[in-house]
Amino acid sequence: GAVVSQHPSRVICKSGTSVKIECRSLDFQATTMFWYRQFPKQSLMLMATSNEGSKATYEQGVEKDKFLINHASLTLSTLTVTSAHPEDSSFYICSARGWGTGELFFGEGSRLTVL
Amino acid sequence: KQEVTQIPAALSVPEGENLVLNCSFTDSAIYNLQWFRQDPGKGLTSLLLIQSSQREQTSGRLNASLDKSSGRSTLYIAASQPGDSATYLCAVIPLGAGSYQLTFGKGTKLSVIP
Numbered sequence: 623g624a625v626v627s628q629h630p631s632r633v634i635c636k637s638g639t640s641v642k643i644e645c646r647s648l649d650f651q652a653t654t655m656f657w658y659r660q661f662p663k664q665s666l667m668l669m670a671t672s673n674e675g676s677k678a679t680y681e682q683g684v685e686k687d688k689f690l691i692n693h694a695s696l697t698l699s700t701l702t703v704t705s706a707h708p709e710d711s712s713f714y715i716c717s718a719r720g721w722g723t724g725e726l727f728f729g730e731g732s733r734l735t736v737l
Numbered sequence: 738k739q740e741v742t743q744i745p746a747a748l749s750v751p752e753g754e755n756l757v758l759n760c761s762f763t764d765s766a767i768y769n770l771q772w773f774r775q776d777p778g779k780g781l782t783s784l785l786l787i788q789s790s791q792r793e794q795t796s797g798r799l800n801a802s803l804d805k806s807s808g809r810s811t812l813y814i815a816a817s818q819p820g821d822s823a824t825y826l827c828a829v830i831p832l833g834a835g836s837y838q839l840t841f842g843k844g845t846k847l848s849v850i851p
Contacts, residue, residue, distance in 0.1 A: 626780075628780065656838065656839075665841045665843045665844055666781075666826075666841050668838060671838065713778075715781065717781075724769055724786075724830060725769075725783060726783065726830075726839060728781035728783070729780050730779055730780040731778070731779060731780040733778065
């Protein structure tokens with residue numbers, strides 16, 4: 623099946639710094655990618671929909687200035703957590719839609735820890 | 738608003754048993770339904786995708802069924818193995834969702850005991 627790669631898989635940063643997470647579709651082009659956040663023992667919460675060449679669509683309650691999303695090409699979307707704080711510590715997962723069937727493929731996730 | 742419920746929340750079975758995981762959704766107007774597997778600290782692995790016009794899909798020891806009218810899907814795992822231990826998530830994409838946003842259930846945590 624299609625492969626979605628996320629990087630880094632783990633990142634630790636100091637409070638106040640910014641962290642960028644990359645999501646790449648390796649063997650297909652994705653006009654739309656999705657960013658999720660997952661808290662321990664909880665299901666995934668959709669944060670935003672990333673559209674290639676246009677602004678991301680954020681879910682209610684998600685701060686767009688805090689979580690910057692850029693989808694500059696058909697194979698890459700990035701999520702930047704700006705001025706990170708300990709409460710931003712979480713597991714972030716991206717997904718991309720395959721052509722035709724609408725099947726969604728997920729990256730392996732990025733564990734962010736803010737000290 | 739679409740809601741997806743998975744029962745049971747956790748399940749423990751001895752190796753070799755056949756088992757069924759259940760998923761129900763409140764709005765039958767769906768585009769498709771997808772089953773995923775998530776291992777601890779990892780992303781999601783797509784297991785099976787069922788289009789709204791289909792009633793079931795099979796892949797190896799896995800069989801997923803879909804009954805849109807009753808708002809239900811089941812994931813059948815035959816001859817379970819310890820390597821099947823993971824959390825299984827069911828998700829639906831509603832009709833009209835141009836960006837294909839999924840609604841997830843909270844998952845069923847499966848433990849297969851050797």
